[in-house]
Every structure is written in structure tokens, then in C-alpha cells.
Amino acid sequence: MSVLKRTPLFEIYGEYGGKTIDFGGWDLPVQFSSIKEEHEAVRERAGLFDVSHMGEFTVKGPMAEQYLQRLITNDVTKLKEGSAQYTAMCYADGGTVDDLIIYKKTDHDYLIVVNASNIEKDFEWMNSHLVEGVELTNISDEVAQLAIQGPLAEKILQKLTITNLSEITFFKFQDGVDIQGAKALVSRTGYTGEDGFEIYCNREDAVSLWRKIMEAGKAEELLACGLGSRDTLRFEARLPLYGQELTKEITPIEAGIGFAVKVDKESDFFGKETLKMQKEQGLQKKIVGLEMIDKGIPRTGYEVFVGETQVGVITSGTQSPTLKKNVGLALLDIEFTPLNTIVEVQVRKKRLKAQVVKTPFYKRA
Structure with missing residues (x-):
């Protein structure tokens, strides 16, 4: 049996009530208090x-x-310089290798942040296309990453640094920020649909940084949060999850992140031909939002039908903690994707009615 990988913060999960699970080979907290409480926080x-x-x-x-x-x-x-960009990396056929964020430090120095389950695969892919004049290094084991998210995130983090965080605007970052003696790259990014920051620091500084942020946020009732609420938050904001909304079979355009696909850029890139065709000629399938009409929750992998024909599959679904509705994202044949189209979701032995709705399910005011 393979040993689960652990982050530098594993040792203190217990202090905050963390309940861990195997998440893609990592021993990570699914929740600290409850998913609902953390989501609402x-x-x-x-x-x-x-x-x-x-x-x-x-x-x-x-x-x-x-x-x-x-x-x-x-x-x-x-x-x-000092800006970040959301993007995808594709195979030649347009299928998705991963979605990722690029941070530009200088013309010759970039930080790339990839999904945990794809680290080895992404590195191999990037390494196999390496050119002269480029040095690619995997620094994942040296870096810890904390994310403070929510409307009071700036107020809390500002207590710990003299850097004016309000100057770090959306998808911008500052490197070398001093947070109580720890140097970090701080970016205004996140995976929750809320305002907030992602903090990249040396792994040795992670535990003390976590404690200091939690202490600074006491008056604001800052909560330690796990993967469960991270998933419900990103889902409501319609942010894709690799392995569900994005896969080697699902292109970025089918997944709904066509804004990150620039088929008109001069440079050739892997998948450009297919993606250009999809943008110009339309899609055969795409991901849309569904809201259940009948009582039931659409879960990942559930089949979607119109009559006796399967027309798609649920990629993510849950009861939305914010909206208190049972909703899902589904990859459907294109003719069944217009708003208000009625479909049926196979929930165990029953087929339950749902309708196509607008996404994101939640957008902050």
C-alpha cells in the first residue's frame, strides 16, 4: 500500500479539528468544523x-x-510583470492536459501553478517539449501554499504585513511580501468565487504562518477550511475541477473556459486547430448548469437522459449551501443545452426531472 503524501501543515490539522481523507494520494483535511459552516464562513x-x-x-x-x-x-x-494569468494546457487534439495559473515575475522568470493530481504528468509534458534557452524546475516540495478567502480576507491579512494589500488587485501579485518575518509571494487569486489571497511561502514557514493568520482573524471569526467547502465554493462559482469539468476528453471550450483560449494569437500551440474549429464552427457538446425540479441530488457520474436516449453526464453536483437548491454541472449534447431545456437525471433507480439554468450559480455582489 502506498504511503499518503502530507503537506507541511499536516502536523497541526488535529489542533483545529481536521478530519483527513485520501485525496489523490494526499492525506488532506476534508473539513475542520463542518462543510456547511466553512462554506458560509x-x-x-x-x-x-x-x-x-x-x-x-x-x-x-x-x-x-x-x-x-x-x-x-x-x-x-x-x-x-507582477500579473497572473489563468490558462489551459492542451494535447494536440484539444483535450486538456491541465488548467493552471502563470505568474510573470520578469520576462525570463515565471512561476507556474498546477493541480496536485497532475504534478508528475504536467512536468513530464512540459519537459518533453523543452527548448534551448529554458530551464524548467519542479519546486513543489519546497513551497507551501495557504489561501485566505472571503470578504474579510484583506482586513485579516493586512494586520500581519506593512505591504498595502489593497494595491494588489485581482490577478496581480507581489513577491517578497514580509508577513511577520516570513517572505511570501502574495496574489489576489483564489478558487472560491470570493475575494482573497493565495500565499506562497517556504515550507518551513507554513506552520507559523498558519497560526499567525488564524490568530489575526479571531475577531473576524476566521475559520480553518478543508477540501469539502473548497469544492462546494468553487462549484457554486462554476470554476472547473480537473478530472471532472476538464479532462483529456473535454476541451477548455467545451468546459466553458473559452475566455482563456486565444486562437488568434500568432504563436502556434498544442490543440490550436481543434479549438479554433470549435470556436468558429460550434460545439457538439458542452458543460451547462442544471437545477433539479424533482427531489434529488445530481452527483458526479450520473447519466442524463432525454426520453430513452442518454444525452450527457453530470460532472459535478451537490445541494448548494448558498442557494439551498440541488444543482449540477453536466456535459450535454449541444441540442439539449439551451436554457430551460428539460432533461432527466438517473439518480439510483429513478429518473428525475431537471432543467438547464444559467451559471455561475453564485456570483459575489
């Missing part, structure tokens, strides 16, 4: 997440920009 106040299982690579050298342009769907040339 992030929507209304703030929550702190350990996301140190995520992967980090550096791409350095005189050819770094050209190399990334060839690998990713977005346009790296539009990135300014």
Missing part, C-alpha cells in the same frame, strides 16, 4: 485553506515566453 467572513498539495514549477531563461506560448492556450505576451 468564506461567503460571509473568511476561511483559511491549506493548498500546499498544489504543484509549482519555475520556467526561466531567455526563451521562457516563447516556450510557454507554444504550450498554453492563453496569450502570455499580454502578461505584465
Whole structure:
């Protein structure tokens, strides 16, 4: 039996009531209090997440920009120093290798953040297309990542640093921020649909940083949060999860992140031909939101029918803690994707009615 990997924060999960599960080979907290409480804390106040299982690579050298342009769907040339960009990396057929964030430090120095379950696969893919003048390094084991998310995130974190956090606007970052003696890269990004920051620090600083942030957030009732609420939060905000909304069979455009696919950029990139065709000629299937009409929860993998024909599958679904409705994301044949279309979801032995609705299910005011 393989041993589960642990983040630098594993040792203190117990102090905050963390209940851990096997998450893609990692021993991670699914919740600390309850998923519902943690979800509400992030929507209304703030929550702190350990996301140190995520992967980090550096791409350095005189050819770094050209190399990334060839690998990713977005346009790296539009990135300014101190800015981040959400993008996807595709195979030649347009299927998704991963979705990721690129941080531009300088013209020749980038930080790439990838999904935990894809670290080895992504590194191999990027390494196999390496060019002269580029140095690719996997620094995942050296870096810890904390995410403080919610409307009070800035107020709490600001107590711990003299850096003016209000100057770090959405998808911008600052490197070398001093947080009570720990140096960190702080970016205004997240995976919850709320305002907040992701903090990249040395793994040795993770435990003390976690404690200091939790202490600073006491008056604001900051909660330690686990993977359960992270999933319900990202789902309500319609942020894709690799392995569900994005896979090697599902393109970024089918998944609904076409805004991160720049088929008109000069540089050729993997999947460009297929993705250009999908943008110009339309799709055969795409992911849409469903709201249950009948009583039942649409879970990942449940089949979707119209009459006796299967027309799709649920990629993610739950009872939305914010909306108190049973909703799902489903990959459906294109003719069944217009708003208000009625479909049926196979929930165990019953077929239950649902209808296509607008997404995101939740958008912050």
C-alpha cells in the first residue's frame, strides 16, 4: 500500500479539528468544523485553506515566453510583470492536459501553478517539449501554499504585513511580501468565487504562518477550511475541477473556459486547430448548469437522459449551501443545452426531472 503524501501543515490539522481523507494520494483535511459552516464562513467572513498539495514549477531563461506560448492556450505576451494569468494546457487534439495559473515575475522568470493530481504528468509534458534557452524546475516540495478567502480576507491579512494589500488587485501579485518575518509571494487569486489571497511561502514557514493568520482573524471569526467547502465554493462559482469539468476528453471550450483560449494569437500551440474549429464552427457538446425540479441530488457520474436516449453526464453536483437548491454541472449534447431545456437525471433507480439554468450559480455582489 502506498504511503499518503502530507503537506507541511499536516502536523497541526488535529489542533483545529481536521478530519483527513485520501485525496489523490494526499492525506488532506476534508473539513475542520463542518462543510456547511466553512462554506458560509468564506461567503460571509473568511476561511483559511491549506493548498500546499498544489504543484509549482519555475520556467526561466531567455526563451521562457516563447516556450510557454507554444504550450498554453492563453496569450502570455499580454502578461505584465507582477500579473497572473489563468490558462489551459492542451494535447494536440484539444483535450486538456491541465488548467493552471502563470505568474510573470520578469520576462525570463515565471512561476507556474498546477493541480496536485497532475504534478508528475504536467512536468513530464512540459519537459518533453523543452527548448534551448529554458530551464524548467519542479519546486513543489519546497513551497507551501495557504489561501485566505472571503470578504474579510484583506482586513485579516493586512494586520500581519506593512505591504498595502489593497494595491494588489485581482490577478496581480507581489513577491517578497514580509508577513511577520516570513517572505511570501502574495496574489489576489483564489478558487472560491470570493475575494482573497493565495500565499506562497517556504515550507518551513507554513506552520507559523498558519497560526499567525488564524490568530489575526479571531475577531473576524476566521475559520480553518478543508477540501469539502473548497469544492462546494468553487462549484457554486462554476470554476472547473480537473478530472471532472476538464479532462483529456473535454476541451477548455467545451468546459466553458473559452475566455482563456486565444486562437488568434500568432504563436502556434498544442490543440490550436481543434479549438479554433470549435470556436468558429460550434460545439457538439458542452458543460451547462442544471437545477433539479424533482427531489434529488445530481452527483458526479450520473447519466442524463432525454426520453430513452442518454444525452450527457453530470460532472459535478451537490445541494448548494448558498442557494439551498440541488444543482449540477453536466456535459450535454449541444441540442439539449439551451436554457430551460428539460432533461432527466438517473439518480439510483429513478429518473428525475431537471432543467438547464444559467451559471455561475453564485456570483459575489
